[in-house]
Every structure is written in structure tokens, then in C-alpha cells.
């Protein structure tokens with residue numbers, strides 16, 4: 001008897017080493033969008049040091065990463081931060097991490113403005129377990145975040161594929177949409193190609209670590 005004739009035994013693919021990316025939608029985002037856009041633009045306009053460092057490290061764009069990366073303490077963002085926290089709890093639970101003894105705690109939240117010509121080179125987020133982004137303002141031609149396959153050995157001699165399985169991609173773009181939140185492992189490299197549109201692309205990024213519960 002072959003495996004395929006026995007209902008207890010089945011031929012097929014076993015999935016190992018998946019990379020899990022979580023998508024969520026910020027509740028009530030539409031009503032808050034203009035406030036959020038103003039919040040980020042005001043942040044930039046009042047952050048001379050952040051503008052100076054962005055000019056050096058983030059060509060054509062602005063990020064508060066160097067100067068104001070603890071925006072989770074800002075009362076204006078309280079409801080969104082609460083939602084991100086809840087989403088991180090879901091993310092940890094869905095992974096079956098040890099949430100009895102550890103809990104996700106946010107350790108960074110910063111804002112990014114990508115005008116025309118700006119881009120974000122490949123990077124990961126050190127000293128964290130969960131990273132993510134949510135989109136504040138996205139145009140129809142805003143570039144997509146692109147995740148890089150972390151299995152470096154795969155790059156040795158990849159067979160030709162027919163394009164029907166996204167798992168075969170080496171770079172996987174995920175479309176940004178205003179109000180959408182993405183969560184991913186902090187070790188997963190990602191990038192954003194150059195913004196070639198006239199419209200600013202505004203996002204906020206964050207990191208969590210799994211800390212022991214007291």
C-alpha cells in the first residue's frame with residue numbers, strides 16, 4: 001500500500017520556518033487621519049536636530065528616529081498606542097510564545113515622512129522582538145514596503161518558478177494603505193524603494209520587546 005492509498009498517511013508539503021507577518025486595521029482611523037498628519041508634520045517642523053540628522057542619514061526624507069523615538073509616551077497617541085499594544089499581544093499569542101511569563105512592551109515609536117525621491121534602504125530593527133509600521137498617509141503611487149527572504153542559503157542556486165507561490169519570492173512587497181498596520185519579526189530585513197510620486201508617504205514605526213512579567 002502506498003502512502004496515497006492510506007487515509008492516515010498523506011503525501012504533500014510540510015511547511016517549516018515560516019515568517020509570520022500580521023496585518024491589522026486601526027479602528028476609527030479615518031476620523032483621526034488629519035490629526036495624525038498634522039501631528040507628524042508639526043513634529044518635523046519643530047525638530048531642527050531631527051531635520052539635521054535626517055539630512056545626513058535619511059536623504060530627502062524626515063524621521064524622528066534619532067531625536068524622538070519615544071512617541072508612545074505622547075498623550076495625543078494614547079488610543080493608537082493602546083491598539084498597537086493589543087495587536088502585539090495577539091501577535092505573541094498567535095506565535096505561541098510564552099505569554100504567561102513574558103509580555104510585549106513597546107520601546108520605540110517614531111514618525112517618518114518620505115517625500116518624492118526619498119527611500120529607506122534595507123535594514124532590520126536590533127534589540128527588539130516585534131517591529132512594525134502603520135501608515136498615516138499613502139498616495140496611489142506610494143512605494144510598498146519590501147520584505148527580504150531571510151533564508152540566505154536559498155540565494156545560492158534558486159530554481160526557476162512559475163510565479164504562483166509567493167513563498168518563492170526573494171523580495172515580497174506588501175501594499176501600504178492608510179490605517180493599515182503591519183507587524184513582523186524584528187530580525188526580518190525590509191526596505192522601501194524610492195518614492196517617485198509627488199505625494200508624501202507618511203508612516204509611523206515601532207518596536208516591542210518581550211519582557212518578563214513582574
Ligand SMILES: [Fe+2]
Pocket residue numbers: 123124125190205
Ligand atoms: Fe524598518
